[in-house]
Amino acid sequence: MSRKISKRHRALIEWRKKNIREPTPAEFLMAAKLHFHGIEFEREYPVLTERSFFTADFYCPKHGLLIEVDGGGHQYRKEVIIKDMVKDCVYKAFGYHVLRIKNNEVEGFDINRIRKYKRKTILGHEESNGIIRNTSFD
DSSP states (O other), X not given: OOOXXXXXXXXXXHXXXXXXXXXXXXXXXXXXXXXXXXXXXXXXXXEEOSSOEEEEEEEETXXXXXXXXXXXXHHHOHHHHHHHHHHHHHHHHXXXXXXXXXXXXXXXXXXXXXXXOOOEXXXXXXXXXXXXXXXXXX
């Protein structure tokens, strides 16, 4: 039985494939660091809302952590800064921790900072940043 894929989901799939195939040098280095230190991760992790989607550069499921590796435009362009703030609010509303790292900080990044992020399980619910979401359907 074939399932029809919406235009929105097709766009997400294509966007993800392209970004996984063509990482920035900083994203490539971060992936290598995570892999070397044995931290499980997914690249270009989609977070879907009712009307749109966002993709985080990395998702570490054990830690409930989304990692965004930010280029120069993320520091100086007002519209990009606002978009990042919105993304962070959406991510946190869905119960994720968010860690933003500048491209030039990836090489010296202490990978042990990731290990401090922990998911707490309380009666079938996960708590992250004070937000509790039901995980019984995940």
